[in-house]
Amino acid sequence: MTDTIVALATPNSQSALGIIRVSGRIVLELCEKTCGLPSPTARCAHLTKYTSLEQNTLDQIIMVYFEKGRSFTGENCMELTCHGNPIILEEILNDLIQRGCRMANPGEFAYRAFQNGKINLTQAEAIADLIGAKNKQALSLANKNLEGNLSKRIDDLQTSILRQHSDIEAFIDFPEDDLGVEKTAQIITSLQGICSELSDLIEIGKKTDVFNRNLRVVLVGPPNAGKSSIFNKIVGMDRAIIDQEPGTTRDFIDYNINLGQVNIQLYDTAGIRETDQVIEKQGIERTYQLIKDADLVLVVLDRSLPYPSFIAKEIEREINDEKSIIILNKSDLPNKIEITGSHFNELPVIDVSVTKNKTILKLTDEIKNYLLKDSFIENEFNLSVNLRQSNALIKSLVCIQNSIENIKSEETIEFSIPDLKESISLLGEIAGNKDNEDMLDLLFSNFCIGK
Ligand SMILES: Nc1nc2c(ncn2[C@@H]2O[C@H](COP(=O)(O)OP(=O)(O)OP(=O)(O)O)[C@@H](O)[C@H]2O)c(=O)[nH]1
Ligand SMILES: [Mg+2]
Helix, strand or coil, X not given: CCCCEEEECCCCCCCCEEEEEEECCCHHHHHHHXXXXXXXXXXXXXXXXXXXXXXXXXXXXXXXXXXXXXXXXXXXEEEEEEECCHHHHHHHHHHHHHCCCEECCCCHHHHHHHHCCCCCHHHHHHHHHHHHCCCHHHHHHHHHHHCCHHHHHHHHHHHHHHHHHHHHHHHHHCCCCCCCHHHHHHHXXXXXXXXXXXXXXXXHHHHHHHHHCEEEEEEECCCCCCHXXXXXXXHCCCCCCCCCCCCCCCCCEEEEEEXXXXXXXXXXXXXXXXXXXXXXXXXXXXXXXXXXXXXXXXEEEECCCCCCHHHHHHHHHHCCHHHEEEEEECCXXXXXXXXXXXXXXXXXXXXXXXXXXXXXXXXXXXXXHHHHCCCCCCCCXXXXXXXXXXXXXXXXXXXXXXXXXXXXXXXXXXXXXXXXXXXXXXXXXXXXXXXXXXXXXXXXXXXXXXX
């Protein structure tokens, strides 16, 4: 058994209770020495006192012991539910460290659970997602992955690929037994079925992605169009400086907001115009960079002014039409803009005035609808696919497609084998390949301490 790790599993602040988790070799010894329980009943709550090395009572606690093989990490574990005073919790943590434990690294409990076969990688990620979920949908999807829905689909795919792989291998080993037109067609059909399964999962990844990250929404437009004013209205505070002088915002600012089912990172940017000023130019360059990475670009125009042809051309060059909405701001003023016949007329248009709250509410609704447009209708999916998993699925799909091409011709059929093997191994990475240490380090280091 490995060294013994300890961590606070609850926030380090004043609360009713605080939980300390311990896992590893000396747990049973600690049960005896700190709690006076040399042979605690596993998975039962013991009301006891925690005694320090100096023989002081540090707290009255509930201690639960989990025996090796039946704990979260798979090792001997103890959980101490203490009173939620940070001073008590720190004293107990220090005492456990003096007794031979060490502080756990981020995600180290989950990492041990994974190494000991208690959970696979998709389940470990689901636990992290469950804790980090920003909305109800993300929570529900994380729960489904924790139940093993994704792992099950991946397992089934691996088995199906393996079956085709062995049929082809048998033919290569005994080439005198012709694989036959019918059998070849059957293998190709099965592999095509696997391709469409993989494509389905990749598609789910694209759709469920919106629930699991902050979507980038960028306000752009000519100076003075009201970008900062709209930004402040949406975030609900005077975060950005507003002024009647064009060129007020020089560098972008951003703010995180929850819009119910989605979380967005909203950006207010420097107005786009021709300028000789170095700083302003840099600000405009940053705006262009933000446009590139945006999930949605809101092009803000002042409808009380004539159509800004030159600036519109500049913006038109930078934006992706499929990810853009036009906002005609200052609808409380007389209308002077004419966008009919312009490029922007082809895009969705929303009228807004920062003087009318109703129009801002409508705008946030539109933003949400737009970002959710490809996504689910609640409960459509019974699993989610994250970026790491999606990348492996995409590579695996390419391998299968290559192998189909090779199978189609009898001369190249044996070249299909390495691709099939590679596709199985790529799928293996989703549930967890224990040899890929770099990937595991990166993945678990994103977890919080105590998990
Ligand atoms: N009447 C009216 N005035 C508005 C509206 N929105 C913004 N303004 C005014 O327009 C001026 C410019 O607003 P900002 O929000 O600073 O514009 P901006 O697009 O951020 O400008 P830059 O930072 O210079 O690019 C300010 O005087 C605002 O009060 C609106 O809906 N109606
Ligand atoms: Mg501004």
